[in-house]
Amino acid sequence: MxxxxxxxxxxxxxxxxxxxxxxxxxxxxxxxxxxxxxxxxxxxxxxxxxxxxxxxxxxxxxxxxxxxxxxxxxxxxxxxxxxxxxxxxxxxxxxxxxxxxxxxxxxxxxxxxxxxxxxxxxxxxxxxxxxxxxxxxxxxxxxxxxxxxxxxxxxxxxxxxxxxxxxxxxxxxxxxxxxxxxxxxxxxxxxxxSPEAAEMVKLADNLWIDLNIALAHDLAKLCDALPYDLDVLEVIAGANSLKKGQHYVNILTPSNGVGGYCLTKDPWFVHSLGARHGADLLTPKTSRTINAGMPAYCALQIAQWARRHDRVLANLQLAVLGLAFKTNSGDVRLTPVKPLLDALRSEGFGTVRVHDPMVLKEDADGWGVELNPSIDDTLRNADGVIFLVAHDEFRSLSPAHIAKLAAPGALVFDGRRYFDRSEIAELQNLGLAYKGVGR
Structure with missing residues (x-):
């Protein structure tokens, strides 16, 4: 023992x-x-x-x-x-x-x-x-x-x-x-x-993940920008069917941003290491810039939807589901939700209610975020339902339940819930709008 x-x-x-x-x-x-x-x-x-x-x-x-x-x-x-x-x-x-x-x-x-x-x-x-x-x-x-x-x-x-x-x-x-x-x-x-080789393994893993997510984010933004009905998840699934060498292409999924203790800092570790030793590394800064920009990008997408529908942002109520940086976790360290909330307020939105059953009250307080303990109260009369993680409780929410509580014609913004096509069709048949990242 x-x-x-x-x-x-x-x-x-x-x-x-x-x-x-x-x-x-x-x-x-x-x-x-x-x-x-x-x-x-x-x-x-x-x-x-x-x-x-x-x-x-x-x-x-x-x-x-x-x-x-x-x-x-x-x-x-x-x-x-x-x-x-x-x-x-x-x-x-x-x-x-x-x-x-x-x-x-x-x-x-x-x-x-x-x-x-x-x-x-x-x-x-x-x-x-x-x-x-x-x-x-x-x-x-x-x-x-x-x-x-x-x-x-x-x-x-x-x-x-x-x-x-x-x-x-x-x-x-x-x-x-x-x-x-x-x-x-x-x-x-x-x-x-050697220990140095093992130390580099961790940095290599996290740099690869951050770069891969950055690629997914750029693909999502391109799908949003093009004048076609594109779903980035469909594109990624198709791309990932290609085998190169011993492995398949493995593009990860886009979302409302990258958070947590590792991915937000380890690429900067790599960048600073290179700078100190005379190596001009471009990829760490690139991935960090792309991924750190996603909260503001998502807030802009929500605001643009509201303006296209002649909504006064200050009069709208938003229900934000998720404060943690990761699904089925209560960890709020460097969560991308906080800058997204800040960006929503900067865009001019009025009431923003936040619910996350995984996050401790004192951790939310540390970010200056007041959590609503009830998911139904959070959703009630919301003009926008913003999914920013996919906790099991959020995945179990049916389109019918969302439509029952949210305001008529509300937007369902999918930052990380990844509704499938049948769920999206049901949301739309119930009179709700749907917008995902690259979808």
């Missing part, structure tokens, strides 16, 4: 800690956020990830999952996982102060033979020069980097199924890291030659 200390209990750290406990590991979850630690101790899960609250209660009851703000707990661990945040600094470089602080906090308590594995997203070289150099002054520890690649909304399943990449400081570190993941999760482990 592996003894594990997880340093940092945000979305990634808590998911890893709870799942490892469910696999039989003895886990100490450690964080300086005493309020979060106290919530976990009570059995409350402040992180809205499907299945996470249930996993917390189950594993806490077994005694294998403990919580603390005491970093000396790492002394009893076989493996220490560092999962603290790396926010974006003002110059678009990564702020690694949390990594430095976590390393300093655990350094006096490490001992020979332990494995310290960094899961936080960092530029190449940080695991070696910041973490390993500091810790090896105290003990002969194994050190490795393993990129976090979980998607919110499906993190528990993905942690137990996706291949895990590891890059050790030396062959022994890589071997221990590989054995740990294979024995605990039973997943495929891809061992790369």
């Amino acid at each position: 592996w003894k594990v200390a997880v340093v940092g209990t945000g979305f990634i750290g808590s998911t890893i800690a709870f799942v490892l406990a469910s696999k039989g590991c003895c886990v100490d979850a450690i964080d300086i956020n005493e309020r979060r630690i106290a919530a976990f101790e009570r059995g409350d899960c402040p992180i809205k990830e499907p299945g996470l609250a249930e996993l917390l209660r189950e594993q806490k009851a077994t005694g294998r999952l403990r919580f603390s703000s005491d970093f000396s707990r790492v002394a009893t661990a076989d493996v220490i996982l560092v999962t603290v945040g790396t926010p974006l600094a003002e110059d678009f470089s990564p702020d690694i102060s949390h990594i430095r602080s976590a390393t300093d906090a655990i350094a006096p308590h490490v001992h020979d033979g332990q494995l310290v594995m960094v899961k936080s997203t960092v530029p190449p070289g940080i695991t070696r020069t910041v973490v390993a150099e500091r810790l090896r002054r105290f003990a002969d520890v194994h050190v490795a980097f393993s990129p976090e690649r979980l998607a919110e909304g499906s993190a528990i399943r993905e942690l137990q199924s996706l291949p895990i990449v590891v890059g050790g400081l030396d062959p022994q570190s890589s071997a221990v890291a590989e054995a740990f993941w294979q024995q605990t999760l039973g997943v495929d482990v891809i061992v790369v030659s």
Whole structure:
């Protein structure tokens, strides 16, 4: 049985800690956020990830999952996982102060033979020069980097199924890291030659995703602009049927924007890395510019519809469904919904009601957004119903229910719900207008 200390209990750290406990590991979850630690101790899960609250209660009851703000707990661990945040600094470089602080906090308590594995997203070289150099002054520890690649909304399943990449400081570190993941999760482990290679894997993954979404957004805007009845989802589905090499074309879907902690910052990490080392990289800035512009683009599409129908924007009521940045998640970090709300107000819309059953009130308050707790109250007499995520509750809304509550002739704007053709036809037959991103 592996003894594990997880340093940092945000979305990634808590998911890893709870799942490892469910696999039989003895886990100490450690964080300086005493309020979060106290919530976990009570059995409350402040992180809205499907299945996470249930996993917390189950594993806490077994005694294998403990919580603390005491970093000396790492002394009893076989493996220490560092999962603290790396926010974006003002110059678009990564702020690694949390990594430095976590390393300093655990350094006096490490001992020979332990494995310290960094899961936080960092530029190449940080695991070696910041973490390993500091810790090896105290003990002969194994050190490795393993990129976090979980998607919110499906993190528990993905942690137990996706291949895990590891890059050790030396062959022994890589071997221990590989054995740990294979024995605990039973997943495929891809061992790369160094921590720097593993660190680059995470940046490459997120740059590819951001670029792919940017391509989808440009295709959507082109479908909107052309004088034909085009549906970008139909175009993308057709394009994705082409096989190139060993894989098929895989264009992702457009939406009202990109949010969250990774995609909004990691391309800037890549951009700043290139600038510091003399490489003029064009793609990171391009993808960020395109994707960051989608909230304002969607607000303009809604405003243009209203003006074409001679509506006075200040008199209209909008029902916005979704504040989180991702479907079936309550995470509002860098959500694209907030700039979209700001853009709607800048366009001149009057009443804007927001409902999101996944988002905690205090998190919404942090964005200055007042949530309406009732979906029906949010929809009632709305001149525009704006879908900005596709939570299960929103997917279950039938066109008939929307038409029953919304104002006659209301616009249904589809930022991320992805109504199919039969649903769109039903909305229109019920007297509602429909507009999607590129549809």
